[in-house]
Amino acid sequence: MTQVIRTSAELREKVATWKRSGMLVGVVPTMGALHDGHMSLVREARKQSDRVIVTIFVNPMQFNNKDDLAKYPRNEDHDLALLEAEGVDVLFAPGVHEVYPDGFATVVSVSGVSEPLEGAFRPGHFEGVATVVSKLFGMTQAGRAFFGEKDWQQVQVVKRMVEDLNVPIRVIPCPTIREDDGLAMSSRNVRLSPEERALAPKLYAEMQAAAEAIRAGAPVAETLAAAKTAISAAGFGDWDYLELRTADGLRPMTELSEPARMLAAVYLGDVRLIDNIAV
Amino acid sequence: MTQVIRTSAELREKVATWKRSGMLVGVVPTMGALHDGHMSLVREARKQSDRVIVTIFVNPMQFNNKDDLAKYPRNEDHDLALLEAEGVDVLFAPGVHEVYPDGFATVVSVSGVSEPLEGAFRPGHFEGVATVVSKLFGMTQAGRAFFGEKDWQQVQVVKRMVEDLNVPIRVIPCPTIREDDGLAMSSRNVRLSPEERALAPKLYAEMQAAAEAIRAGAPVAETLAAAKTAISAAGFGDWDYLELRTADGLRPMTELSEPARMLAAVYLGDVRLIDNIAV
Numbered sequence: 001m002t003q004v005i006r007t008s009a010e011l012r013e014k015v016a017t018w019k020r021s022g023m024l025v026g027v028v029p030t031m032g033a034l035h036d037g038h039m040s041l042v043r044e045a046r047k048q049s050d051r052v053i054v055t056i057f058v059n060p061m062q063f064n065n066k067d068d069l070a071k072y073p074r075n076e077d078h079d080l081a082l083l084e085a086e087g088v089d090v091l092f093a094p095g096v097h098e099v100y101p102d103g104f105a106t107v108v109s110v111s112g113v114s115e116p117l118e119g120a121f122r123p124g125h126f127e128g129v130a131t132v133v134s135k136l137f138g139m140t141q142a143g144r145a146f147f148g149e150k151d152w153q154q155v156q157v158v159k160r161m162v163e164d165l166n167v168p169i170r171v172i173p174c175p176t177i178r179e180d181d182g183l184a185m186s187s188r189n190v191r192l193s194p195e196e197r198a199l200a201p202k203l204y205a206e207m208q209a210a211a212e213a214i215r216a217g218a219p220v221a222e223t224l225a226a227a228k229t230a231i232s233a234a235g236f237g238d239w240d241y242l243e244l245r246t247a248d249g250l251r252p253m254t255e256l257s258e259p260a261r262m263l264a265a266v267y268l269g270d271v272r273l274i275d276n277i278a279v
Numbered sequence: 280m281t282q283v284i285r286t287s288a289e290l291r292e293k294v295a296t297w298k299r300s301g302m303l304v305g306v307v308p309t310m311g312a313l314h315d316g317h318m319s320l321v322r323e324a325r326k327q328s329d330r331v332i333v334t335i336f337v338n339p340m341q342f343n344n345k346d347d348l349a350k351y352p353r354n355e356d357h358d359l360a361l362l363e364a365e366g367v368d369v370l371f372a373p374g375v376h377e378v379y380p381d382g383f384a385t386v387v388s389v390s391g392v393s394e395p396l397e398g399a400f401r402p403g404h405f406e407g408v409a410t411v412v413s414k415l416f417g418m419t420q421a422g423r424a425f426f427g428e429k430d431w432q433q434v435q436v437v438k439r440m441v442e443d444l445n446v447p448i449r450v451i452p453c454p455t456i457r458e459d460d461g462l463a464m465s466s467r468n469v470r471l472s473p474e475e476r477a478l479a480p481k482l483y484a485e486m487q488a489a490a491e492a493i494r495a496g497a498p499v500a501e502t503l504a505a506a507k508t509a510i511s512a513a514g515f516g517d518w519d520y521l522e523l524r525t526a527d528g529l530r531p532m533t534e535l536s537e538p539a540r541m542l543a544a545v546y547l548g549d550v551r552l553i554d555n556i557a558v
Binding site: 008012020022103104105106107108109110111112113130131134135138139141160161164165166167168249 | 287291299301382383384385386387388389390391392409410413414417418420439440443444445446447528
């Protein structure tokens, strides 16, 4: 039986009873519209923790685009049924006013790793993420937090924040879960038309081919440019970026000299797809 | 026996053993150069907690003035002896690189209450305070934190940050401790010349007189202006501010309509004195 909790006061009481028994609490922060990617995080949390809290909060502070916020899919009953099936202990689903009450005035900012890529194309996004994640860590007092590598840069920002603010939690990144055709699972995929959905796996396929070429010694800039052209030619829209970056610090790389990540953000119709892979 | 700890890793281990026994940890964050004001916080922490950590860290991030940072008094042996005498369990005294290692990139900012007064005259000061206090709370995992009302605005900023980020700690403000002649105790007082030291209590005396007048119905602006003139005439230097503000939010007040605080910052020689009282 998954208990639904909506206030931080009630959550704190619940967590206090667990902590008194020495239990390790795991948290999976989500924005709902749960899919198998989220569920893999939940199963990992279940393995590594005594009690599991899944949070569902569509955080206005991390949306730079009001339209994207309005269109973000929401289906709590369906989400709750999935969490019940996995034996999640608590679904914490606070309202906006519970998270950001009147007078709220604090922002957590991470410089460096938050600045390129998503940070450049979604101004304020990672301040929203770092702030709400700080709050969720405070509210849940979890000892482990599970994040999907689908949002690779987010994982790096959260890890940086946790280390810098000495938050007593361990961040556990979990691999991206993909559809059978390779498309990275995302709550926004439901907004793709059937034609767009058929095209979508092309992004991952071309990224893989480019990564293989770069690993085999092909020049980075030219290989990425060719991949962008191929993906665009297949019918994708505007590019935000397709880049090779150092895996942890997300610094630019002109050649493959240390552990690297290839990261992409591109529009397909009016849906913005992101993906990333190891190189 | 007070144990001196210099790394957050060692502190975390220590705190973990306490937490396993269900102990409540109290923390008194200081910049050292301890005086009776600090010791009153330590005694309050002792009363309200099972274990007490005093932190000593002269935080470069909260000094907007490099000269003030360089001149800030430091005397750890003397401080340690005082803490031993009060039965403090741990003195946590990390180095600058332990608190801000290479790659450190996170800032905690509180808008609103941090902006006027000290915030206006010491740009970046409260970002430094909110950030280091967040870190110390994470490192110590304390359940109670004790702060002196001498730094009234700092208390309000920390309370706001704790509430906004849902930090699981209770902030306990403790009354300002004064010398027999009324001067608020401060680590910076040792930098006053004997003549300046003799003059210094005039600040508190005139603030008290002004508060009494305002409570009796005297007009706020005129009363504060007269107090500033009187204090300056006595031999003080430049004013940063002498203001009446709402006690919690530090909003400007033109008349006494809700709980209020009078706050002052003024130079005496090259020492900047601050003080505040209830009105």
